[in-house]
Amino acid sequence: MVDIGNLGSWADNLEKAYSLSISEQARITKSGADVLRKNIADYLRSHHYRNRKTGEEPHLADSVIDDATNILGKVDGSSVVGFPPEKGYIARFLNDGTKYIHGDDYLDKVRNASLSEIFEAENTEYQKILEEKGISGV
Template sequence: MDFEDIMTGLSNIDEKVIPDTTTKRKMTEAGAKVLAEKLKEATPRTKHNDVKYGHLQDNVAYQDTDIDGEENGSSTVGYGKKAYVARFLNDGTVKMPATHFVDNVRRESSDAVFKAQREAYDKLIRGDQ
């Protein structure tokens, strides 16, 4: 077996194993859904009733595109128009201590997000049921 045969064999494996953009999109969407749920659970809920935007916890959303809406296999999780409020609560201000709830959720849910993405990969690429 020569070098060319080896490289041809590797390229055939890559086509079967490496996901295309549509598959990546479905994989990252599965992970984003898990992260959004975990973030919603951890987001503090105030007693204040904001008629215009609602509670920060109710504004957690995900999309299966990047932040600019481009379909490149990425997914995005965030707070929409209330993101600035989440930043103040997470990072703190001069008058308010930081809670780091977003940072903690990202760190603590990384295994669950990866598991959801892996399950989507197995289902889409390998045909696992």
């Protein structure tokens, strides 16, 4: 509850809390992307991992990547999670299916199941940023 006498300082803190730099926004979204990357890799290990000799090529579960950039590689406060091009087509086959492979639709499953964990990680990072700025009570 906000004390009426402190309403001005509360409003100032609220304004500071909402004016985040691009790098601060990227930190927040990257923390959520880290969670999604881990959950996708864990799902692939538990549902699609076979112990077989793959040579030097990493398994799809070990190839999930995330980055604090947009899809074009520019830093704009967003983050992406996905696969490198040489593994992306395999991920799509597993997700969507082919004539010979029944699709798993794992990307939507994992993304939906991870939403609360992603938001929690992003909120934790946001609170760290607010503490660094010396903002409280927002």
